[in-house]
Amino acid sequence: MFMRTLRLSSMAVAAIVLAANLAWAEGFGLGETKEQLKLDYEVSVVDHGTGRVTVTLTIADEGRLKPLRSVDLNFPSKDKHKDGGYMVDLSLSLATEKVDGKLLVRVHLKRELAERAEIDLNTLSLDGKQEALTWYYHPIPIAEYIKNGDRKNVAQGDDKPTSNDLGKIQPPGGVPLPLGAPGTPITVDFGRKAKKRLEAAEKDLDKWLVELERIMDKRLDGGLAKQACRTYFVTRVSVAFDDLKWNAKTADNLFKRAQTMPASEAKVWKEAFEALLKKEIGQTDTTNYAGGPAYSVPLVLIPVEALHEGQKYSAERGKKYLARMKQLTADDVSLWKDKVDAFGGTELDAAVNIILLDDYFDKEKFQRDKFKAAMGARKK
Helix, strand or coil: CEEEECCHHHCEECCCCCCHHHCCCEEEECCCCCCCCCCEEEEEEEECCCCEEEEEEEEEECHHHCCCCEEEEEEEEEEECCCCCEEEEEEEECCEEEECCEEEEEEEEEHHHHCCCEEEEEECEECCEECCCEEEEEEEEHHHHHHCCCCCCCCCCCCCCCCCCHHHCCCCCCCCCCCCCCCCCCCHHHHHHHHHHHHHCHHHHHHHHHHHHHHHCCCCCCHHHHHHHHHHHHHHCHHHEECCEECHHHHHHHHHHHHCCCHHHHHHHHHHHHHHHCCCCCECCCCECCCCCCCHHHHHHCCCHHHEECCEECHHHHHHHHHHHCCCCHHHHHHHHHHCCCCCCCHHHHHHHHHCCHHHEECCEECHHHHHHHHHHCCC
């Protein structure tokens, strides 16, 4: 167990207010492994290719640290206090949210900063026991996950997802903005982030609307329908953004792909999704159908590398994956959403992620028993 003494006068603190009774408390870093602490969490790192990364921490079980007091992003210093505790150059409390019963934390920062940062799980008690002026933390060095190859960006379609760790597979469009649990009011945080993205992409969204109308072979009538499409794009196509900022280079590559997608191909995919989910896909001027809006079809396909040759959509590749999707059932999709998806993906996202799993297609035949076994082995 190692010690960290927080001295507010000797470190920069941004966007954080520590409780007064902890300002001079001693924090003890727990040397036990996450298994010994009975913690269940996953860390994924997405490298955007711009010198910046997005780190996502998903906590399924707080283990012996329950209840967590906070989840902090810390930049440890090499300097020590004279009493032996380590100093911290910068400490930030991260916002957390509940998604499907799991605690989700996300931070976007420069890669060079991520390589020296750690995420700390902080608690006032260990095994339910508290000691005066004492707190505990479990450090998670981000650099380890970058070095171990977790930075492969499945979301941007740089590679087809593998089944080695299904829980790290993101929706094809990247991690969507967190809308909140179904049936609950839209969060203030979601509204703020969506607004920021809409402002960042404002100059380019109109040309995307025109292109999506061409692909759908249907116009979006009315201001409400067009704004709904804009909002769907900025919340679901996260690969076009660096956190809340528009990534012009990536977005331009995606747009070039969109321009090569024939409306006839989008129609085939739409019909295949509808047959799979037993739901109609489309929208009116004011509402979306049960299967989602029609523009969700091209937007889930455009980021997928496996469907393109460079920046050009490949009908031949599309034929291969459509054949795979025809073997799926709605239950397969539900199983993925219930057991795997930790990012709030749609049913279309789930279907596409499954058909990209080569490990579950032997000579292009879906291995449902193997798929179910893998789902059954995962914790909810």
